[in-house]
Amino acid sequence: MLGFRDPVADAIGLLRPRTVIGPSLRATGNWALRFDTFLHVRIGGLVRGTCWLILEGHEPVLLREGDTFMLGNPPPYVLAGSLDARPRPAAPVWAGAEDGLVRIGPESEEDLYLCVGHIGFDEENAALLTDLLPPLVIVRAADPHGTRLAQLIDHLATEVGIAAAGGPLVQNHLAQILLVHMLRAHAGRTDRPAGWLSALNEDGIGAALRAVHADVAHSWSLKELADISHMSRSAFARVFKSHVGVPPLEYLIRWRMNLARDALTRDTMSISELARATGYQSESAFSTAFRRVVGSSPAQFRNQARRQLSSAVSGG
Template identity: 80%
Template sequence: MLGFRDPVADAIGLLRPRTVIGPSLRATGDWALRFAPFPHVRIGGLVRGACWLVIEGHEPVFLREGDTFMLGNPPPYVLASTLDTGPRPAESAWASAEDGLVRIGPESEQDLYLCLGDIAFDDRNAALLTDLLPALVTVRATDPHGKPLGQLVDLLVTEIGVRAPGGPLVENHLAQILLVHMLRAHAAETDRPTGWLSALNEDGIGAALRAMHADVARSWKLKELADISHMSRSAFAASFKNHVGVPPLEYLIQWRMSLARDALARDSLSISELAQATGYLSESAFSTAFRRVVGSSPTQFRNQTRQPQHSAGNDD
């Protein structure tokens, strides 16, 4: 049986996040690094000092100590001490890393200290998040969400520094907790968060999303969802589409198919079991819905994408 909790946990579970904590950066003097595009998500926290973050096509952002940022499928970008310093490729600096640290300039108590981590997702479902994110989310240290994020970055830095047994596991979980807190901060500052990010807001739409995710196999009616949201059917339907981007029952179908793609790729359920788990009375009804959304039959999709369950990133 498929496991269901809430929209945020469900979506991140389907993303199958894999975390790589990159070398930390310690820098003094004038410096600038140009980073190549990175798929999915990069999260950074400024432990000490200040620097500029410049993304192509966006205004430069000045980061201060305690600030945290998240890049979603970013184009090339630059981290620099000043805007007039010519950047060099970050790859060359990263190649010089020793013991998880890249150093630019002489060691100093006043140097910049930046922690970076990359989070990659299962390509089949990566769009569940990356399509909803802007290129940059910044949370200032003075923001209400800034304190817990700063504490998480400090924990991550400490864990990297001690290199204790089980360290990679702890680092991976801390990075995923950082991701959730960054998404909460982003949703709180966005007037109309889209998709499942709407569930991060405590409102009627979030209540309906949580209900659908809690019982995805149920034959939901629009009135039932409207009642959960304490709205009339027409007001709920309009508000849901405005926030999430699609009508309520269409969202339910799309979510069911996201679950189905994941289960088929992992070969964890038969097609008949999957049809029942996602709320369809027959294999044919499920197959028709799957083909409409995905563009191929469940059998074709499974044969094309099936992976051994022991493959990397699929055991969590």
């Protein structure tokens, strides 16, 4: 059985997040660092002090103590102590970190203390999240989610600064918890969050999404899902599409194919087993749906994944 309980947990599970935390930054004086573009998500927050975040194509944003930010597939950006500071490349500065810490300027009780991390995803499924995120999400310390996020950032910064047993494991889990809370904050302030992020809202649409994820092999009908949402079929279809971006049964098909791609990539099930696990009565019906969504047959997709794995193992 393919497993599912909660749309958010399921989607993040498919993303297979890989977390790199730190180094943390402590800085004083007139400084600025330019970070190159990168894939997926960068997340961070201010434990102490203030700094400017300057994202290409956006107005500069002043971050204050307790603020948390998330960057989704961002263009190059700058972190700076002042707007008139001349940026220098961040990579060589980051490479000089010692004991999980980069320091700019003399040590001071008034210096900036910034904790950042990078979360990368499985490339096959990364768009499940990155397509739904704006380049920049900021949660202020005064936001209803702000206190919890600030506490997580503070805890994460502490873990980066100590060489305790299990540190990388703790950092990884804290970063993923931080990601989920940032997504909740983003979804809560967005009138119409797209895709599975809408499941973060406690409404009828969320109930239908949770039902789909709880039993993806079930032959769901529009009426069943509408009943779960306590709506008429027409109202449910309209509201679901406005929130999620696609009709309900199209969402079901796409989610099934996301699960199928993951299983084929990991080579954990035969195609006939996978067809049954994703709600298809025959292998041919499953293959037709898979080709429509993915653009290749399940066998072709699995063979390509095997070749890529073999090449990676052999170093070719």
